[in-house]
Amino acid sequence: MTAVLEATIRILDREGPDAATTTRIAEVAGISIGTLYQYFSHRDAILNALQDREFERAMSLMQRVLGVAGSGGPAKEVARAVILGLVGLYAEAPGLHRVLALEGLRVASADRVHAFDMRVIAVIRNFLATSALPIRRKNLDAAAFVVFQSVRASLLARMLESPPGVDDATLADELTDMILRYLVDDLAS
Numbered sequence: 001m002t003a004v005l006e007a008t009i010r011i012l013d014r015e016g017p018d019a020a021t022t023t024r025i026a027e028v029a030g031i032s033i034g035t036l037y038q039y040f041s042h043r044d045a046i047l048n049a050l051q052d053r054e055f056e057r058a059m060s061l062m063q064r065v066l067g068v069a070g071s072g073g074p075a076k077e078v079a080r081a082v083i084l085g086l087v088g089l090y091a092e093a094p095g096l097h098r099v100l101a102l103e104g105l106r107v108a109s110a111d112r113v114h115a116f117d118m119r120v121i122a123v124i125r126n127f128l129a130t131s132a133l134p135i136r137r138k139n140l141d142a143a144a145f146v147v148f149q150s151v152r153a154s155l156l157a158r159m160l161e162s163p164p165g166v167d168d169a170t171l172a173d174e175l176t177d178m179i180l181r182y183l184v185d186d187l188a189s
Contacts, residue, residue: 001039003029005053008046012095020099022046047107051100054089055116061085062120066127075133075184079176083151087168090159101156121148134185147179 007029011020022043026036040046065081090097105113125144128135137143157163158171166174 001049003031004036004039004046005050008050009093009096012099013093014095016095017099017103044107047099047103050096051104051108052112054097054100057089058086059116059119059123061089062123066123075180076176079179080172083155083172083175084168086151086155087172090155091168094159097159101160117148121145124148128183133183135183136185137183143183147183150178151175 004025007025008020011024011028015024020043022036022040023033025043025046026033029036040049062082065078065085100107121141121144124147125140128137128140128143135143154171154175158166
């Protein structure tokens, strides 16, 4: 199964989404089309499995960075680490993430996407609630939602649009500044 997922990512990154047919995926994975169909009934099932895998990778990153940071890391470093970590996940498989951004809700049920969103927002909220940082927002549910949606929208827009003058470092700097000004009373933290 891993060979099929990795082959799909390679095809999406190197050849584009139109080339990612089940026949081509099986060929690159080095398996027969029959073997592929034993695990995945169609291309969307492969994308669905990849979406789940990327959800778990993003969740692991968030828990790792915010869990460690919750013990008192400097606010700027914490925010920047999360953003650069997410940028890194996108950069590892840009073709895959482009397809998931454009086709994600068609492939995965809205309930699954919503459940992932709620898990990430809960991690952010927990960080805000337990952090020693001087968080200025009183409604932590709203603050976690706003931070998550702002960062996600900005990362997706950059990935899909490639705006001039916005490289990874610039985006990380701008989002870090925005988040800190929104969340933290004392920017020296």
